[in-house]
Amino acid sequence: MGVVSLFQIVPAGSITSPKGFQAGGLHCGLKKTSRNDLGAIYCEVPATAAAVYTTNVFQAAPLKVTRESIASNNGQLRAVVVNSGNANACTGRQGEADAYAMRAAAADAFRLAADEVAVASTGVIGELLPMDRVAHGITGLPAALAVGDEGADQFAQAILTTDLVKKESCVTITVDGHEVTIGGAAKGSGMIHPNMATMLAFVTTDAAISPKALQSLLGETTDVTFNMITVDGDTSTNDMLIAMASGLAGNTELAPGHPDWDSFAAAFRYVCQTLAQAIARDGEGATRLVEVTVNGAVTDLSAQAIAKTVIGSSLVKSAVFGADANWGRIIAAVGRAGEPVNPDTVDIQLGDILVLSGSQPVAFDEEEALEYLKGDTVVIHVELHNGPGHATAWGCDLTYDYVRINAAYRT
Amino acid sequence: MGVVSLFQIVPAGSITSPKGFQAGGLHCGLKKTSRNDLGAIYCEVPATAAAVYTTNVFQAAPLKVTRESIASNNGQLRAVVVNSGNANACTGRQGEADAYAMRAAAADAFRLAADEVAVASTGVIGELLPMDRVAHGITGLPAALAVGDEGADQFAQAILTTDLVKKESCVTITVDGHEVTIGGAAKGSGMIHPNMATMLAFVTTDAAISPKALQSLLGETTDVTFNMITVDGDTSTNDMLIAMASGLAGNTELAPGHPDWDSFAAAFRYVCQTLAQAIARDGEGATRLVEVTVNGAVTDLSAQAIAKTVIGSSLVKSAVFGADANWGRIIAAVGRAGEPVNPDTVDIQLGDILVLSGSQPVAFDEEEALEYLKGDTVVIHVELHNGPGHATAWGCDLTYDYVRINAAYRT
Missing domain, CATH: 3.60.70.12 (L-amino peptidase D-ALA esterase/amidase)
Known part of the structure; x- marks a missing residue:
């Protein structure tokens, strides 16, 4: 800001x-x-x-x-x-x-x-x-x-x-x-x-x-x-x-x-x-804050929809819990958001670590990514190169404790 | 059929x-x-x-x-x-x-x-x-x-x-x-x-x-x-x-x-x-099959959207795992599906057990509901009394094993 x-x-x-x-x-x-x-x-x-x-x-x-x-x-x-x-x-x-x-x-x-x-x-x-x-x-x-x-x-x-x-x-x-x-x-x-x-x-x-x-x-x-x-x-x-x-x-x-x-x-x-x-x-059972920024969408509204889809993906959330740099789940979430996306121009970063460029895998240091994903806050950057729209969304990882809390909330 | x-x-x-x-x-x-x-x-x-x-x-x-x-x-x-x-x-x-x-x-x-x-x-x-x-x-x-x-x-x-x-x-x-x-x-x-x-x-x-x-x-x-x-x-x-x-x-x-x-x-x-x-x-980590039927929606498409929202709710899925007759989560999911719903006419049944009638709680036997929810298959019936549309969706409960499987898929 x-x-x-x-x-x-x-x-x-x-x-x-x-x-x-x-x-x-x-x-x-x-x-x-x-x-x-x-x-x-x-x-x-x-x-x-x-x-x-x-x-x-x-x-x-x-x-x-x-x-x-x-x-x-x-x-x-x-x-x-x-x-x-x-x-x-x-x-x-x-x-x-x-x-x-x-x-x-x-x-x-x-x-x-x-x-x-x-x-x-x-x-x-x-x-x-x-x-x-x-x-x-x-x-x-x-x-x-x-x-x-x-x-x-x-x-x-x-x-x-x-x-x-x-x-x-x-x-x-x-x-x-x-x-x-x-x-x-x-x-x-x-x-x-x-x-x-x-x-x-x-x-x-x-x-x-x-x-x-x-x-x-x-x-x-x-x-x-x-x-x-x-x-x-x-x-x-x-x-x-x-x-x-x-x-x-x-x-x-x-x-x-x-x-x-x-x-x-x-x-x-x-x-x-x-x-x-x-x-x-403080999401139920969360161990870390996840922030998703989307840039280069056709509009801000479109960026919001994509950011919310990524932050809401159970698979992305589980991967963050496991400190797994599984960017495939991130791009799969981007692709199912129902928004205009050029399938050939997507970059993804985990913090400062570039893992996908032009929708292609980039060789990265898995150890460095593991260390980053074990941190208190994980930032996922998605750059679509498709327009001026941007948005940020926040969420958390999906953990055993989320299930425990919600399997027995009333009892 | x-x-x-x-x-x-x-x-x-x-x-x-x-x-x-x-x-x-x-x-x-x-x-x-x-x-x-x-x-x-x-x-x-x-x-x-x-x-x-x-x-x-x-x-x-x-x-x-x-x-x-x-x-x-x-x-x-x-x-x-x-x-x-x-x-x-x-x-x-x-x-x-x-x-x-x-x-x-x-x-x-x-x-x-x-x-x-x-x-x-x-x-x-x-x-x-x-x-x-x-x-x-x-x-x-x-x-x-x-x-x-x-x-x-x-x-x-x-x-x-x-x-x-x-x-x-x-x-x-x-x-x-x-x-x-x-x-x-x-x-x-x-x-x-x-x-x-x-x-x-x-x-x-x-x-x-x-x-x-x-x-x-x-x-x-x-x-x-x-x-x-x-x-x-x-x-x-x-x-x-x-x-x-x-x-x-x-x-x-x-x-x-x-x-x-x-x-x-x-x-x-x-x-x-x-x-x-x-x-x-056989959903990842699932212990039971969940079936959601929606009747009385304005159209079949509308019923499909509502059924998918209920079957996809992490809170509903966690409650089923915990065999918790938490119908509040079911109606909350119905209400956020973005479809036309009359807020005063919704009935919900878990199997044969009526838990909500005219959007109002119905006294039911918690022990009987617990036994039903512990079964192999859980059927959630939602009756909207709002039109001819109907649909059925299938899913599973959300469990510790889902998180375990997806936190460590690549490793």
């Missing part, structure tokens, strides 16, 4: 770093262990809000409720309440009633109107929420809020399911001479695929920004970050990304045309990209 | 059961073990031939050569030569020259014209064929041919890669009072996906049939059999299905409109379907 120097990374930052935001989490009894399973983000002032939702036909009840809140409250939110351990998906009318009840309970607890509150859920599909535990837990949320990173940490823990690590990101940037902060938290580990799968992400900022600009920035950024990750090709019923802007940084309202718009957008994208990469790296 | 009584299954039958066909196989040194890796089918008379090929952009060299043979020889073939252990794919001009050399060597050995011979390869991608071993092996093929099932068995062994079992099928049917036999052999275990992935299949018959009718029957049958199986979502560079008809049964030429056409087509489909199911059951 060429504009990386325009923003500052805040290593210990979080969703509560932007002015106006508090967060917290607690255990209310949805998870069998004592880990947090309920959390909230709270903004001291009405925050400009935007959201994107899963493309799955079977959208879970909380998504409907959140969509209604944002629409009926003039694009603003004050709080988000989130539970893990139960997705409240495919739960019918009772599930919808439960999502509304969650929203009402949170509004009561925080003394807000119902439509100032968004709701999100993640976990097992098709089981009704134990509403007594959820409602009781929500009454404890205001006390669980804490200014600063401790509350954000408790929240980041509360949204996890099979995740091994919490995912946070934070940057600062100068807008009109005012320091603006953008923070993010996310969860996601399995059922991850381009269109926002079992993934929840929350981005907060103290920037003043027009609602329309925030919504369009969120959509554009999602296309090149969260929608470019895949763990297993499955798309959840519950995915949601919510952005909230408190406006307390004191800058003049951001929108395209503002002199600092491009750098704000780059900072926003950085936060989303690091969260997306963290989700891919 | 309602017309199943119109044909007779021949339990010990094979590709050499139809009149006029011989087959054989031997070890020429492409596989590290002593297993067969080279085989041939030979027809005593010119056989009407038809073929379908992978849709992958990177078609392996043998496919080009086979296409040329069938086109230049007026739709007829006398022999097919097949090697396993090396796919001769992504091998450039040398690979093409090698495929032509294989064809020429087989033509010499069998005293045929070059364009009477088809070539097929399967195995690792991107390595040149050791042509000295291949050429030497081909000189031994005429002696390896044996009339009867022993030669067919040697051939069926010779085309395997990571397959655990050979795949054969045979039926007889009466056409104009003449006994007509249809036999088949196939290989395929990994890189299997709807469009003919690392799969080779050969169907022989002694029926007299018009070339045009054979080609269109082959295409239509492939769409509902071989193209409805998936192991891992990957589509190989080498898939090919070749049908050869010797015409020695003595029937009047079959074509649509012939009084026995429908029953011949049903028998042909049965052979292809049993081979396709055998490939899915």
Whole structure:
């Protein structure tokens, strides 16, 4: 990202770093262990809000409720309440009633109107929420809020399911001479695929920004970050990304045309990209992050389709797990993506190691490739020499642990 | 299949059961073990031939050569030569020259014209064929041919890669009072996906049939059999299905409109379907066959897309391995297939056990479901109540062994 120097990374930052935001989490009894399973983000002032939702036909009840809140409250939110351990998906009318009840309970607890509150859920599909535990837990949320990173940490823990690590990101940037902060938290580990799968992400900022600009920035950024990750090709019923802007940084309202718009957008994208990469790296059972870059496609959309096909290939993922420089599987995936590809002009690199040139095998040092593939991050470069389109996708390797985790998830 | 009584299954039958066909196989040194890796089918008379090929952009060299043979020889073939252990794919001009050399060597050995011979390869991608071993092996093929099932068995062994079992099928049917036999052999275990992935299949018959009718029957049958199986979502560079008809049964030429056409087509489909199911059951690492039927879609094509999405879901496949009645993953896959689905009218059954009705969970006996899911074959029924479209797809579970096999395939 060429504009990386325009923003500052805040290593210990979080969703509560932007002015106006508090967060917290607690255990209310949805998870069998004592880990947090309920959390909230709270903004001291009405925050400009935007959201994107899963493309799955079977959208879970909380998504409907959140969509209604944002629409009926003039694009603003004050709080988000989130539970893990139960997705409240495919739960019918009772599930919808439960999502509304969650929203009402949170509004009561925080003394807000119902439509100032968004709701999100993640976990097992098709089981009704134990509403007594959820409602009781929500009454404890205001006390669980804490200014600063401790509350954000408790929240980041509360949204996890099979995740091994919490995912946070934070940057600062100068807008009109005012320091603006953008923070993010996310969860996601399995059922991850381009269109926002079992993934929840929350981005907060103290920037003043027009609602329309925030919504369009969120959509554009999602296309090149969260929608470019895949763990297993499955798309959840519950995915949601919510952005909230408190406006307390004191800058003049951001929108395209503002002199600092491009750098704000780059900072926003950085936060989303690091969260997306963290989700891919923490893919169920994963031992390494895989990045696929495609250049020379006819269009960016075509490059995206090819990158997603390669990153989603079970055979490529298994080969990365085995540190096997099996580029044949990479080119086979490129060739089945359904996109225009010249079969005679494809180059493939594993990191800096050229393995295919003009669609022909290149002699390379297998030992060097083995060492590279055993690393923490594996980058696969595909150059098609067929046009100006480029894209990057992120995923992970396919391992024994992926099978173990998903063969016994409910039990 | 309602017309199943119109044909007779021949339990010990094979590709050499139809009149006029011989087959054989031997070890020429492409596989590290002593297993067969080279085989041939030979027809005593010119056989009407038809073929379908992978849709992958990177078609392996043998496919080009086979296409040329069938086109230049007026739709007829006398022999097919097949090697396993090396796919001769992504091998450039040398690979093409090698495929032509294989064809020429087989033509010499069998005293045929070059364009009477088809070539097929399967195995690792991107390595040149050791042509000295291949050429030497081909000189031994005429002696390896044996009339009867022993030669067919040697051939069926010779085309395997990571397959655990050979795949054969045979039926007889009466056409104009003449006994007509249809036999088949196939290989395929990994890189299997709807469009003919690392799969080779050969169907022989002694029926007299018009070339045009054979080609269109082959295409239509492939769409509902071989193209409805998936192991891992990957589509190989080498898939090919070749049908050869010797015409020695003595029937009047079959074509649509012939009084026995429908029953011949049903028998042909049965052979292809049993081979396709055998490939899915023998999917890399699989412990059980999974069948997904979709009814009530808006069209058959839409039902096919939904069935393929469910059968291809890593999460569904992992749940089947774990004998977990996790229907939430099934409905999530239905919902992301990109097809018209009414989110309120979906029923799901596991075998005879109803688990979802009108998109709502149904109380069911978890123990009974566990027992069912531990069986040899798992059938998932999806009823959409949205139209007349239906389809069936076949696949397998996702297991530790799939990962083990594919993490270390080349080494």
